[in-house]
Structures are given as structure tokens and as C-alpha cells.
Amino acid sequence: MTIPEILTDLLARVGIGSQRDPLPAVVVIRLHGAIGQAGFGRRGLSLATLEPIIKRAFSKRVRAVCLLINSPGGSPVQSAQIAGMIRQYSQDKRIPVFAFAEDVAASGGYWLALAADEIYADPMSVLGSIGVISASFGFQELIAKIGIERRVHTQGENKSMLDPFRPEDPDDVRRLKEIQSDIHHQFKNYVKQRRGERLVASDETVFTGDIWAGERALEIGLVDGLGDMRTIIRRKYGPDVRFFTVERPAGWLTRNFGRFMPGGAGGDTYAAGPGAWAGDVLSAVEERALWSRFGL
Numbered sequence: 001m002t003i004p005e006i007l008t009d010l011l012a013r014v015g016i017g018s019q020r021d022p023l024p025a026v027v028v029i030r031l032h033g034a035i036g037q038a039g040f041g042r043r044g045l046s047l048a049t050l051e052p053i054i055k056r057a058f059s060k061r062v063r064a065v066c067l068l069i070n071s072p073g074g075s076p077v078q079s080a081q082i083a084g085m086i087r088q089y090s091q092d093k094r095i096p097v098f099a100f101a102e103d104v105a106a107s108g109g110y111w112l113a114l115a116a117d118e119i120y121a122d123p124m125s126v127l128g129s130i131g132v133i134s135a136s137f138g139f140q141e142l143i144a145k146i147g148i149e150r151r152v153h154t155q156g157e158n159k160s161m162l163d164p165f166r167p168e169d170p171d172d173v174r175r176l177k178e179i180q181s182d183i184h185h186q187f188k189n190y191v192k193q194r195r196g197e198r199l200v201a202s203d204e205t206v207f208t209g210d211i212w213a214g215e216r217a218l219e220i221g222l223v224d225g226l227g228d229m230r231t232i233i234r235r236k237y238g239p240d241v242r243f244f245t246v247e248r249p250a251g252w253l254t255r256n257f258g259r260f261m262p263g264g265a266g267g268d269t270y271a272a273g274p275g276a277w278a279g280d281v282l283s284a285v286e287e288r289a290l291w292s293r294f295g296l
Contacts, residue, residue: 024237027057035074035108058089073107083115101125114194121214131209132180
């Protein structure tokens with residue numbers, strides 16, 4: 001081939017100066033971490049931080065959008081809102097979405113996967129945990145031992161429900177379980193809506209909050225197949241498919257010192273002061289507990 005012919009062929013392969021279709025392009029969105037507000041040095045998955053990423057992913061002329069998910073869950077509200085936005089753009093742009101579970105796609109992480117038209121996992125991925133959990137601590141005996149008096153004044157008899165510095169009230173637990181039941185009901189309905197007849201196990205199996213490795217998740221219908229993203233997508237769109245990853249931007253302090261500016265480029269916030277540090281420590285413990293439930 002002559003040099004002009006080579007140049008013409010290269011331009012044609014990317015869709016410039018030719019009527020030929022360009023090489024198939026697929027956008028990748030990484031959904032890694034706990035869902036909801038995160039503390040110092042960590043970036044939780046939330047609609048506020050992900051909305052510009054999702055918009056950018058669906059603004060391109062692509063064959064598909066892939067979700068790389070590695071999340072133990074977190075906020076049910078943020079899980080539902082993120083998944084809802086992905087579904088909205090997928091339908092409006094008529095672009096299919098494929099989810100790929102990495103180590104964990106459980107609880108809210110599986111809710112995110114449900115935004116996809118098809119879900120795939122590694123045989124060793126952990127999926128499921130379709131339930132609702134609330135965990136806290138009771139400090140009433142501790143503060144009594146060290147001589148601290150708890151003073152709480154409210155308007156509304158249930159305003160201090162589940163106060164960790166008071167003995168647990170059975171009425172508070174009952175009200176909490178009612179709320180959890182409502183959220184669990186929404187979760188189950190979304191699983192049934194998105195998976196439909198692909199679910200082959202009974203409700204008593206799927207909705208107990210149990211977790212499964214990839215092969216078992218495939219057997220009961222939580223996923224559509226086993227395999228990694230590049231293999232599956234190349235099988236669908238050919239060996240020349242191009243992958244473009246869209247990332248959440250990091251602010252200057254994040255890149256250089258690991259700290260977040262208030263309202264920074266990534267939508268992250270960091271509040272200074274002893275109270276903020278204490279909240280960050282508790283947030284880190286809670287996030288660590290989420291991951292540890294899955295052996296990570």
C-alpha cells in the first residue's frame with residue numbers, strides 16, 4: 001500500500017473521512033467503594049459525585065457502557081438514585097449497559113449492578129446480600145462507669161430513637177424493623193423488576209440477605225454469565241473494540257495530600273475540627289465493617 005492509502009485506511013478505521021463504521025467504542029465506569037457519604041481520605045459513591053461521570057459516559061457515540069463494580073453496599077437511597085440515573089440515560093440514548101462484578105457486588109453494590117441489561121461476574125465474585133441491616137453500639141454502661149451524665153431534650157417523643165447512650169427500647173427496635181421492612185420491600189421489587197424470569201430460585205432463597213459466589217449466583221439467576229469485561233465485550237462487539245474509562249476528577253489537595261476541598265471538583269467535602277475527625281474515624285470503622293462481612 002502507498003502512504004496515502006495507509007493514511008486513508010487509518011482514518012477510515014476511526015471513522016474519519018469515510019462512510020465506514022468506526023471501530024466500536026465502549027465506555028467504562030468504575031463503581032468502587034462503599035455507597036454514600038465517606039469520611040476523610042475516602043470517596044463514597046453518591047449521585048452527586050457520579051452524575052457528571054454518568055452524563056459524560058452516555059454523551060459519547062458508543063456501542064455500550066460497562067459498569068465495573070466492587071462495592072459492599074451502603075446507602076439504599078444513593079444506590080437507587082445512581083441506578084435510576086444510569087437506567088434513564090440508557091433508555092434515552094438507547095445504549096445498552098453491562099455490569100461486571102469484581103470482588104464484591106453485594107447489597108447496594110448489587111443494586112447498582114441491576115442498572116445493567118446484563119450482569120456478569122467472576123466465579124469467585126461475591127454477590128447478593130439482598131437485605132437491609134442496621135448496626136450500632138450501646139454506650140450507656142460505659143458512660144455510667146466514667147461518671148458522664150447524658151442530657152437530652154427533645155420536642156417529639158421519638159426524636160431520640162435508638163440513642164446509643166441509653167438502654168435499647170423495644171418500641172424503638174420495632175419502629176426500626178418497620179422501616180427496614182419497607183426498604184427491603186423496595187429492594188426485592190427492584191430485583192424482580194430487573195431480573196424478571198431470569199431469577200430461577202425462590203424468594204425464600206434470594207431475599208434472605210445471603211451471599212453467593214459467582215457460579216452459584218449464575219445458577220439462581222442473579223447474573224447472566226461468568227467472565228471478565230474485556231473477554232465478554234470483545235465477544236459481543238469484536239476484537240477491535242476500544243475501551244474508554246471515565247473517572248471522577250480529584251481536587252488539587254486530593255492529588256497532592258490526600259485531602260478533599262469543600263465542594264471540590266469531585267464533589268467531595270472535608271470538614272475540619274475535632275468533631276469531623278471523630279466522625280471520620282467512625283465512618284472508617286463502619287466502612288471497614290462493610291468490607292469485612294465479605295472476607296475482604
